[in-house]
Amino acid sequence: MSKGARILKQFSLSMLPFSDAASDELPLMQLLRLSLFQVSVGMAGVMLLGTLNRVMIVELTVPATIVAIMIALPVLSAPFRALLGFKSDHHRSAIGWKRIPYLWFGTLWQFGGLAVMPSALLVLGGNTVHDVPFAGEVLAGLAFLMTGLGMHMTQTAGLALAADRATDETRPRVVALLYVSYLAGMAISAIVIGWLLRDFNDLLLIQVVQGTAVVTITLNVIALWKQERVRPMTREEREAPAPSFRNAWADLARGGTAGRLLAVVFLGTMAFNMQDVLLEPYGGEILGLSVSSTTLLTAAWAAGALVAFALAGRGLARGRDAYRMAGTGLLTGLVAFSAVIFAAPLGSSALFFAGATLIGFGGGLFSVSTLTAAMTMPAEGLAGRGLALGAWGAAQATAAGLSIAIGGTLRDVVNAHALSGDWGTPLMSPATGYSFVYHTEIALIFVTLIALGPLVRSHRPSLHQSGETGRIGLADFPT
Numbered sequence: 001m002s003k004g005a006r007i008l009k010q011f012s013l014s015m016l017p018f019s020d021a022a023s024d025e026l027p028l029m030q031l032l033r034l035s036l037f038q039v040s041v042g043m044a045g046v047m048l049l050g051t052l053n054r055v056m057i058v059e060l061t062v063p064a065t066i067v068a069i070m071i072a073l074p075v076l077s078a079p080f081r082a083l084l085g086f087k088s089d090h091h092r093s094a095i096g097w098k099r100i101p102y103l104w105f106g107t108l109w110q111f112g113g114l115a116v117m118p119s120a121l122l123v124l125g126g127n128t129v130h131d132v133p134f135a136g137e138v139l140a141g142l143a144f145l146m147t148g149l150g151m152h153m154t155q156t157a158g159l160a161l162a163a164d165r166a167t168d169e170t171r172p173r174v175v176a177l178l179y180v181s182y183l184a185g186m187a188i189s190a191i192v193i194g195w196l197l198r199d200f201n202d203l204l205l206i207q208v209v210q211g212t213a214v215v216t217i218t219l220n221v222i223a224l225w226k227q228e229r230v231r232p233m234t235r236e237e238r239e240a241p242a243p244s245f246r247n248a249w250a251d252l253a254r255g256g257t258a259g260r261l262l263a264v265v266f267l268g269t270m271a272f273n274m275q276d277v278l279l280e281p282y283g284g285e286i287l288g289l290s291v292s293s294t295t296l297l298t299a300a301w302a303a304g305a306l307v308a309f310a311l312a313g314r315g316l317a318r319g320r321d322a323y324r325m326a327g328t329g330l331l332t333g334l335v336a337f338s339a340v341i342f343a344a345p346l347g348s349s350a351l352f353f354a355g356a357t358l359i360g361f362g363g364g365l366f367s368v369s370t371l372t373a374a375m376t377m378p379a380e381g382l383a384g385r386g387l388a389l390g391a392w393g394a395a396q397a398t399a400a401g402l403s404i405a406i407g408g409t410l411r412d413v414v415n416a417h418a419l420s421g422d423w424g425t426p427l428m429s430p431a432t433g434y435s436f437v438y439h440t441e442i443a444l445i446f447v448t449l450i451a452l453g454p455l456v457r458s459h460r461p462s463l464h465q466s467g468e469t470g471r472i473g474l475a476d477f478p479t
Contacts (some may be wrong), residue, residue, distance in 0.1 A: 006390025074148020085390025110150025
């Protein structure tokens with residue numbers, strides 16, 4: 001290769017952060033095609049959490065409590081991701097496929113839920129005449145549950161398939177690319193679906209949601225086509241006793257590292273996400289910030305996270321311990337939530353924005369560090385990558401969903417007592433409910449630090465110490 005060609009290749013690798021995610025086992029074009037399943041999952045996420053959330057409350061006048069229950073139903077299936085991943089590790093078929101059947105049936109559940117959802121929502125909104133009690137609630141609940149189950153099954157099997165085909169060196173960047181595809185799917189579909197529903201009516205709702213179902217199955221079929229190698233199994237192999245989930249989990253948790261790491265991920269995610277729906281209302285209601293000002297909180301949070309990613313990448317490349325870096329992120333969270341709490345009595349919007357930035361920094365540092373540790377989670381014996389990735393996804397998704405629900409509930413319950421004077425005049429303020437949630441998050445950070453301690457003591461840095469595998473680039477950043 002000429003010197004000019006080498007310079008051009010190096011330049012392209014530096015400008016295209018995901019080009020080094022490809023390998024001989026998983027070429028770039030096949031990787032990009034496989035990533036389409038994440039686009040479909042992101043599209044379904046926007047439909048459930050954004051579009052249909054608003055449509056049910058505003059256009060269909062469904063009570064907010066019922067809507068909240070519907071939105072929470074997909075989270076109920078998140079803990080089963082570990083079991084689904086385990087099943088895909090040990091699936092037996094004459095063809096020899098493991099991941100493709102679960103990716104396909106996850107696609108069917110996702111497609112089926114979206115296909116029946118608009119009709120169920122119209123029944124729920126009272127736009128049809130029927131004599132069956134709670135028919136709308138039951139049908140809509142089933143549609144949301146089917147879609148959520150399909151999303152979890154598709155995502156778990158798809159990530160495991162990508163991890164199987166990637167090499168040890170490219171696996172973290174492959175997984176990161178898939179999560180970026182997930183975000184891209186959410187962003188693009190939010191724009192397209194919002195534009196299509198600008199003139200809302202019942203027929204248009206049916207067309208858009210069922211059109212999303214068709215796009216889902218189309219993208220996923222393209223994604224899974226010829227992605228898994230055929231490894232024919234003999235009849236004896238197929239009829240051999242299947243391993244138990246309990247034994248596989250025991251292999252994964254051997255030494256206590258996996259179970260403790262998942263507990264840390266769960267607790268830390270709870271700690272950083274409980275304020276997710278409260279930060280902007282806190283700025284508007286308590287500090288009197290305008291809508292445009294509170295919108296900038298997202299930019300401040302993102303800026304803090306980006307700085308954290310850059311520092312974490314540099315630290316991991318120099319051999320810093322991932323668990324210690326996660327602890328640094330948690331300690332930053334203590335400062336961040338303290339700043340947000342004191343912003344109210346001091347009336348300081350600058351302190352509030354600093355706190356929001358530090359929340360992004362601490363959460364980003366915690367995320368990139370625990371992701372690095374999770375990617376090296378021991379998978380021995382019966383424990384395969386599907387189980388490991390399923391367990392990671394189950395811990396993160398469950399914690400995120402529960403923390404948001406708990407945070408909003410705590411704020412409402414505490415404020416109901418505080419504003420009624422049950423706790424005395426000094427606490428008769430709408431800031432009391434918010435402050436209680438932020439103090440709860442600080443307590444959760446301390447609990448997470450306690451859970452993290454044994455990992456810090458027992459772990460010995462072994463990753464990213466030298467050479468090409470130690471490089472952390474943009475493609476390695478978690479979402």
